[in-house]
Amino acid sequence: MTESVPFTWEEVARVYGRKIYNFAYRLTGNSDDASDLVQEVLLRVRKGLASYQPGSFEGWLWRITRNAFLDDVRRRNRRPTAPLPDEVDRWELASSPSADTEYSRISIGDDVQKALLGLPVEFREAVVLCDIVGLSYEEIAQAVAVPVGTVRSRIHRGRKLLRESLT
Amino acid sequence: MNHAGELISAYLDGELAGSEVDQLFGHLASCGKCAAEIQELQSVRSAVRSLPVLELPPGLIPEADAELIPLHRNRGFLVGAAAAVVVVVIAIAAIFTPSAATISVEELNSRYGARASLDPAFGPAKVVAPYFSDVLE
Numbered sequence: 001m002t003e004s005v006p007f008t009w010e011e012v013a014r015v016y017g018r019k020i021y022n023f024a025y026r027l028t029g030n031s032d033d034a035s036d037l038v039q040e041v042l043l044r045v046r047k048g049l050a051s052y053q054p055g056s057f058e059g060w061l062w063r064i065t066r067n068a069f070l071d072d073v074r075r076r077n078r079r080p081t082a083p084l085p086d087e088v089d090r091w092e093l094a095s096s097p098s099a100d101t102e103y104s105r106i107s108i109g110d111d112v113q114k115a116l117l118g119l120p121v122e123f124r125e126a127v128v129l130c131d132i133v134g135l136s137y138e139e140i141a142q143a144v145a146v147p148v149g150t151v152r153s154r155i156h157r158g159r160k161l162l163r164e165s166l167t
Numbered sequence: 168m169n170h171a172g173e174l175i176s177a178y179l180d181g182e183l184a185g186s187e188v189d190q191l192f193g194h195l196a197s198c199g200k201c202a203a204e205i206q207e208l209q210s211v212r213s214a215v216r217s218l219p220v221l222e223l224p225p226g227l228i229p230e231a232d233a234e235l236i237p238l239h240r241n242r243g244f245l246v247g248a249a250a251a252v253v254v255v256v257i258a259i260a261a262i263f264t265p266s267a268a269t270i271s272v273e274e275l276n277s278r279y280g281a282r283a284s285l286d287p288a289f290g291p292a293k294v295v296a297p298y299f300s301d302v303l304e
Contacts, residue, residue, distance in 0.1 A: 017228040022221055035227050042228070109218040116215070130180060131215040137182045156176035162211045 006057050009046045020065055026128045027069055029117045040068045059142030066125055066143055073121055115165035123158030130155050171201040179212050
């Protein structure tokens with residue numbers, strides 16, 4: 001079974017870490033929650049690699065990732081809700097060598113980030129998996145465990161809601 | 168009348184089969200609403216895809232931090248740095264370590280115009296010249 005695992009845990013962290021973080025950040029809107037989510041995902045990957053079945057590794061990885069996100073959303077829904085941040089967290093700026101450039105880039109995306117956070121979770125994750133992570137509809141269908149037609153519908157409806165928010 | 172609906176986003180994502188593309192364009196030719204929608208959703212799609220790619224917070228994934236400096240380059244750097252330190256240490260040692268060279272009083276006088284005198288009973292003068300070891304072969 002072990003020989004069918006395409007990656008070690010360290011390789012998953014190295015190759016996919018930044019992608020998982022960007023997925024998490026765009027879904028949560030802040031670096032603290034995104035960081036927590038990345039660590040939770042990598043923990044699950046580490047445990048899951050032992051029982052990994054040959055198949056679509058990306059589908060497997062992103063299924064773990066979105067499940068971790070949904071578990072987090074459910075956990076939060078059981079707690080008193082915290083308001084969405086007024087603006088995206090900008091921890092990156094402190095460590096960026098070109099803070100001015102980075103600031104303008106992130107500022108430009110503020111309204112889009114806010115609009116994403118306003119989407120229902122199932123639309124948000126479909127749009128983010130498509131446009132941020134870059135998965136195909138088939139891969140999203142595997143990750144989310146829904147038919148491809150449902151993925152198509154969620155992405156389209158998500159974008160229409162984004163359009164309403166952004167105009 | 169049915170509009171293009173989900174075909175629009177699927178088309179923008181390159182997820183339409185050929186027959187569906189024909190169906191979409193057939194509809195767009197006669198539907199200004201869907202023609203406008205495809206433009207608007209294209210803008211939305213571009214806006215999301217244009218969001219900046221964020222770097223991992225330092226230290227969140229040490230394995231990913233290590234990736235920033237490829238291992239072989241890292242090792243090469245360390246080897247090079249160590250070699251440079253060795254060279255510098257040797258050079259400093261060569262400069263500041265007193266070199267003993269044997270030279271006769273006569274040769275010393277002729278080379279530097281010095282007036283050295285020494286009891287010949289002790290043999291050739293042994294001059295310790297730390298800063299001129301190169302000329303005292």
